[in-house]
Amino acid sequence: MTSIILGQGRDGSDTCIDLPELLATRLLVQGNSGSGKSHLLRRLLEQTATLVQQVMIDPEGDFVTLADHYGHLVIDVEDQSEASLRAAGERVRAHRASVVLNLEQVEAEMQLRAAGAFLNGMFEAPRAHWYPVLVVVDEAQLFAPVAGGDTSDEARRLSLGAMTNLMCRGRKRGLAGVIATQRLAKLAKNVAAEASNFLMGRTFLDIDMARAADLLGMERRAAESFRDLARGQFMALGPALSRRPKLVTIGPVTTASHATGPVLVPLEPVSAEDLRDIILEPVHEFTPRPRRESRPPPPDLLAQLDAYGAEREAEEPAPAAVVVEADPDQLWSLVAEVVAGEGSDYKPLATLYQDFQLRARIQGLSRNVLELGPFHRMLATIRAGLDRERSESEDWKQAQAIAATLPEDVQGVFLLLARTALDGETCPGDEALARAYGTHSLGRARRQLNYLEEREVIVLQETPLGRRVAIVGLGWQTV
Incomplete structure (x- = not known):
């Protein structure tokens, strides 16, 4: 059995995750913003970097630092077309390359199209290239939403179809989906329902706590315990993790994200008068140019030509049309x-x-x-x-x-x-x-x-x- 250490349990013992079982049964991670989902995904990616091919769908550019330590290929999608991304997905499987699809620099519409095209390319790879791949999707509710948002229906259908193929039909093709979301209520049910392993982090809304408790087989009165979880603590359940709900504290990581959280910085003492001069500094406004006097529009030459042609047709009979036989x-x-x-x-x-x-x-x-x-x-x-x-x-x-x-x-x-x-x-x-x-x-x-x-x-x-x-x-x- 090939296992990796995910973190420590309540008693200080190591909590492991069975990698072959994970590849066969998929994983769902839920937690509010700040609960440690990205830390958990980074720990999983670091521990499996030398064991299995990895593909990271990264909407915020948090995981591009994996390239420095583990040799991942970073694909920036801002200069790529959908056709090139689909072809790149097929070639990634053929060459067994671990990649990070960086979606940070593009808007939401292009994020859906790029992720959908790339995942579809991986899904359509020839059978000879169906090697095991760990496909990690951060902020999965963006790519498989329950309801429509500001993006077009076409882009949403493309992305949702790719995510559905990943979670529902990807196992036979060697694609193991690991999806992370802030709220289960925002994630399409047919995508979330295919996961057999769960890591549930801190959450506060009653509907999310109740749904997390149902997935883990916990009693309803125990659902409020999700409010008490610290950052980096998750309740684990699944054939690759534990047969019973188990608390796990995620272990340390080697790499770090380029993005940093809010840090308290002392305020520099500045007088109110100086602030007034800086903030209320006059802004130079350009005076608009005076409008030009309206002139009558020029005569419509096409209308004049049409009128002239009509007069000529009335005066002279039209010549017989020349019909050219088709050879x-x-x-x-x-x-x-x-x-x-x-x-x-x-x-x-x-x-x-x-x-x-x-x-x-x-x-x-x-x-x-x-x-x-x-x-x-x-x-x-x-x-x-x-x-x-x-x-x-x-x-x-x-x-x-x-x-x-x-x-x-x-x-x-x-x-x-x-x-x-x-x-x-x-x-x-x-x-x-x-x-x-x-x-x-x-x-x-x-x-x-x-x-x-x-x-x-x-x-x-x-x-x-x-x-x-x-x-x-x-x-x-x-x-």
Whole structure:
């Protein structure tokens, strides 16, 4: 059994925490501000720094000092996008790096988005990288709130979904959540309910004391004992801590936070007259510039041109419109130009279709020369790597018929697999699948393979040499 010493019990004996059991059962820490939650988390992180990979979601920048002593990587999110944070979450698991996600310099909206993207990236890591990770979230009520606040619903759903995945589904992926909150009443119930270990610190509100007592299996009349706990004292219960509620005083720590608490400083004697001159010093106010006289607005040139055009149309009959017939090769070339545009793999279909319509109008073609459905199929075919001549073959028409039975967002993935299987090539990698699906998330792209297999259009086989895909009904296989 791998145990670490968390602190001392009431009788002075060591109180240990079973690390393997903690990784399997998760931990919830509650205590009012000043009860010692950050001290407890720091003690836990220091004692396990050499035993397990650690990820710290730090909204206040209190834990960045771990980098100096234990080599943690500090990720400042102020210059990072959601896509880069999601990718960073996947890479952290692949390289087993202990990191501190520092959210101190960003506003509340970005804190939720950054934490949600990073945790989702960790959650979507490939199965080969499911190593044990201790994921510590301080001030968890910010990331999994019961009710809405000043942040947008989208950011709140992203963060709450990531926290729910961490606590509810993270165990099988090696993610062990340790969440700390000031009040259980502010924390989403489906997040708090998944913890099996509890450390309850000082609290004063009746509703919080009653809920803490219920979690620890204590009698209601004993709930008021939470008011008497000193700073750094917690009631412990859980399979990784103690089978019965036990008082523990958290042990000392090596590192310290950059933030310091309030310190009493003697007042310097200053006369009231000097203070008056300093505090009530006149402020120079700029006199506003005089307003300019209003001038009549200039004549509307566009209105004049429209009026002139209307007069000319009334006087002269309009010439017959020149209709340019659509050439299939020309349409293929226009769609190929859209595909070759910068960042086209990740642009929405509607944006790409507007780009095609603009190119068609420049060539003198009608705006509706190619409807959205045929445009999407031609777009997916070009992305799959076929030329126009092969796209007219009977084999490829069969593949397009199967793709037409699937949702639009996965048709590109299926056609890419069909083309590689038709040519007898190796199965596309995760990055190629992500581009075909239009996402930066490799995990989300990999899940489409399982979806296509559930729809019984492909057969997926994992081999020591890589993936192998066969197209159902056509007999094509990747090598």
